[in-house]
Amino acid sequence: MENQDFLQMLANAVGDVRNRRPLIHQMTNYVTVNDCANITLAIGASPIMADAIEESGEIASIASALVLNIGTLNPRTLDSMISAGKVAGSRRIPIVLDPVGAGASSLRNEAAKRILSEVHPDIVRGNLSEIAYIAGLHAAANGVDVSESDRALDATFVAKTAAQKYGCVVAVTGATDVITDGRRMAYIKNGHPMMASLTGTGCMSTALIGAFSAAAEPFTAAVAALSVMGISGETAYRVAGERGTGSYHMALIDAVSRMTGDTLLKEVKLYA
Amino acid sequence: MENQDFLQMLANAVGDVRNRRPLIHQMTNYVTVNDCANITLAIGASPIMADAIEESGEIASIASALVLNIGTLNPRTLDSMISAGKVAGSRRIPIVLDPVGAGASSLRNEAAKRILSEVHPDIVRGNLSEIAYIAGLHAAANGVDVSESDRALDATFVAKTAAQKYGCVVAVTGATDVITDGRRMAYIKNGHPMMASLTGTGCMSTALIGAFSAAAEPFTAAVAALSVMGISGETAYRVAGERGTGSYHMALIDAVSRMTGDTLLKEVKLYA
Amino acid sequence: MENQDFLQMLANAVGDVRNRRPLIHQMTNYVTVNDCANITLAIGASPIMADAIEESGEIASIASALVLNIGTLNPRTLDSMISAGKVAGSRRIPIVLDPVGAGASSLRNEAAKRILSEVHPDIVRGNLSEIAYIAGLHAAANGVDVSESDRALDATFVAKTAAQKYGCVVAVTGATDVITDGRRMAYIKNGHPMMASLTGTGCMSTALIGAFSAAAEPFTAAVAALSVMGISGETAYRVAGERGTGSYHMALIDAVSRMTGDTLLKEVKLYA
Numbered sequence: 063m064e065n066q067d068f069l070q071m072l073a074n075a076v077g078d079v080r081n082r083r084p085l086i087h088q089m090t091n092y093v094t095v096n097d098c099a100n101i102t103l104a105i106g107a108s109p110i111m112a113d114a115i116e117e118s119g120e121i122a123s124i125a126s127a128l129v130l131n132i133g134t135l136n137p138r139t140l141d142s143m144i145s146a147g148k149v150a151g152s153r154r155i156p157i158v159l160d161p162v163g164a165g166a167s168s169l170r171n172e173a174a175k176r177i178l179s180e181v182h183p184d185i186v187r188g189n190l191s192e193i194a195y196i197a198g199l200h201a202a203a204n205g206v207d208v209s210e211s212d213r214a215l216d217a218t219f220v221a222k223t224a225a226q227k228y229g230c231v232v233a234v235t236g237a238t239d240v241i242t243d244g245r246r247m248a249y250i251k252n253g254h255p256m257m258a259s260l261t262g263t264g265c266m267s268t269a270l271i272g273a274f275s276a277a278a279e280p281f282t283a284a285v286a287a288l289s290v291m292g293i294s295g296e297t298a299y300r301v302a303g304e305r306g307t308g309s310y311h312m313a314l315i316d317a318v319s320r321m322t323g324d325t326l327l328k329e330v331k332l333y334a
Numbered sequence: 335m336e337n338q339d340f341l342q343m344l345a346n347a348v349g350d351v352r353n354r355r356p357l358i359h360q361m362t363n364y365v366t367v368n369d370c371a372n373i374t375l376a377i378g379a380s381p382i383m384a385d386a387i388e389e390s391g392e393i394a395s396i397a398s399a400l401v402l403n404i405g406t407l408n409p410r411t412l413d414s415m416i417s418a419g420k421v422a423g424s425r426r427i428p429i430v431l432d433p434v435g436a437g438a439s440s441l442r443n444e445a446a447k448r449i450l451s452e453v454h455p456d457i458v459r460g461n462l463s464e465i466a467y468i469a470g471l472h473a474a475a476n477g478v479d480v481s482e483s484d485r486a487l488d489a490t491f492v493a494k495t496a497a498q499k500y501g502c503v504v505a506v507t508g509a510t511d512v513i514t515d516g517r518r519m520a521y522i523k524n525g526h527p528m529m530a531s532l533t534g535t536g537c538m539s540t541a542l543i544g545a546f547s548a549a550a551e552p553f554t555a556a557v558a559a560l561s562v563m564g565i566s567g568e569t570a571y572r573v574a575g576e577r578g579t580g581s582y583h584m585a586l587i588d589a590v591s592r593m594t595g596d597t598l599l600k601e602v603k604l605y606a
Numbered sequence: 607m608e609n610q611d612f613l614q615m616l617a618n619a620v621g622d623v624r625n626r627r628p629l630i631h632q633m634t635n636y637v638t639v640n641d642c643a644n645i646t647l648a649i650g651a652s653p654i655m656a657d658a659i660e661e662s663g664e665i666a667s668i669a670s671a672l673v674l675n676i677g678t679l680n681p682r683t684l685d686s687m688i689s690a691g692k693v694a695g696s697r698r699i700p701i702v703l704d705p706v707g708a709g710a711s712s713l714r715n716e717a718a719k720r721i722l723s724e725v726h727p728d729i730v731r732g733n734l735s736e737i738a739y740i741a742g743l744h745a746a747a748n749g750v751d752v753s754e755s756d757r758a759l760d761a762t763f764v765a766k767t768a769a770q771k772y773g774c775v776v777a778v779t780g781a782t783d784v785i786t787d788g789r790r791m792a793y794i795k796n797g798h799p800m801m802a803s804l805t806g807t808g809c810m811s812t813a814l815i816g817a818f819s820a821a822a823e824p825f826t827a828a829v830a831a832l833s834v835m836g837i838s839g840e841t842a843y844r845v846a847g848e849r850g851t852g853s854y855h856m857a858l859i860d861a862v863s864r865m866t867g868d869t870l871l872k873e874v875k876l877y878a
Binding site (some may be wrong): 364365366369373405406407408409435438440441442479487511531532533534535577578579580581583 | 629636639640643644647648652653654656657658660661665668826855856857858859860861862863864878
């Protein structure tokens, strides 16, 4: 059964990350950076955060994956991301882009475009508004959240359009996560609404994609990472949801740190 | 009863923030920024952190309130704050200033003065030393904490002097929080000493004031926010105080995330 | 008994930090800065994070210790660290260096060298690879973790070589922490492997050394701080280890916040 094989690949990827402990270079925002580092460790990979242009290329060259997150971007870090991305690209190190707030400001719009055209990420993860923006289907921005007018868009169409436009894997995360390489589709129906009450669940998902991209090809990596995140969001709610969002935050990282391939196989709600 | 009406306004403000989910643009320090974002979400508002001068005005223009916190300031972010502040001011978007460490270094002193004179915040929140500094009543600095010599100052006099000097609402937080618009006074006797064992409880209070300022006029917003924070500090102590400051930290955010208008009405110790 | 006297000095240092509440100026990375501030508060000291060159010297001059951590360095913060370090040096304020990632990039290598030669820290703490790098014994880098080839190095020899080369106290942290002033040696066998599943346990250890350096001479300060950290890592495991790394993170800070001299005396596994 092809689907069963794919599920097994996702489960194996969890073990592979834990066994290989890949070094994941992350250039990310200062809001959620601690959570990104801790969730990278929780899944068994090793994070290194370095954004100065004087070292970003050098650090990228020793990493097993590069994550670019434009959450609190400035022109210096953008140049540094491009520089690191070119090094990673030339060495076939997988690159993951999180276009946080694309559509919300000219700086972020230009940054997303420049990274997409100069760096060619292997995987892009965003919410519906952000991916709609890079797909050229965006209606209106609402800060870093999905805007009302974008809610009407079809996530499958948006993801597929972006994936085909940039020739990469695209993940639109939301109540249902949609992942595509432009041809294959996967839908993950795990997760919990309480995840939206935490800052950085998107960034953390991207960090996990970075970790998995060092152990599996891009489509599998994105599906495995978002399965882990969605299942962990459910587990965390069962454990700590009623206590509030602070406890939920820690329970989410707890759940990722205890994730196994078996748990993934048992709890994932994947429609591929 | 006028006081009962005011209490009801505070309670209503809690529901209003949760219903409207206002976008709060925060330009803040990298020490406590994650907590500021998470507490903003915990009270039901939506945070966006953006400090590059290339986008701060644009982001401010789509926000419902702007929070300026000078905790880890540098000259670039100061210029960017001024730029965002002018946009917010011209659109009558409420502006909240947290003059972290005012009195402790020339950079912070100049920053506080420049923001006060060029941006005209609607609300300023600080500890006794910081507000004494901007009121021109400051004796001596002690980093970001209240200095010994400032402890002798009368918080009511300090707050009123600052409020009248700048024509805005001023909140001096401490064992008793003092809020004034230069005429009306409010005192909140909630809170717990353990709050001082966490970094960022001041910054988080300011973030909450930002959230409430998008749903109520400045004086009400400041009183509502500090009531929520003080009550949550007490709840967190009951839940987790004995475990230590790490657990207390998460319990504090838990309590804010579970805060309702009814809890506020029942637990606030307000003297107006 | 000399050893008993030394243990009593460590225990006393815990009380001294809590009683004096020294102001600790920390110039550190944006990944773990919140944890560094909170653990500084947890042991009873007062953190101030300030890295702009416009104020770093001024802030250093009012502090009781200065911590320099090169975790997410850029050329601006390096200049600012040198500037603050010179002020601290001229006023005999203790200086602690954490050469995060030394050996992993030219920027960090040059930064570590420049700080060591221009600022003369009183204490340096790092992992085996980082200290091997500054000792001139480094084999190969692996991001911010210890590289395979460096694992073969003898920590005592590495620490002693670095301590004698720079004339300061050096701490190599790992399964066994090794502390030396080039002559005296101390070994701490506390701690738990789960600490490596959290980002920032190294940075937090350095922050604690900063706090203790304001209350004890450098060798005692380093041993006391690493004893507190190691014991807390064990306590946190007993309390929350099975829940996962998020809960473990908070339990670690809890344990530091509840640390007393008596707990240290009872639980430290010190070999001096």
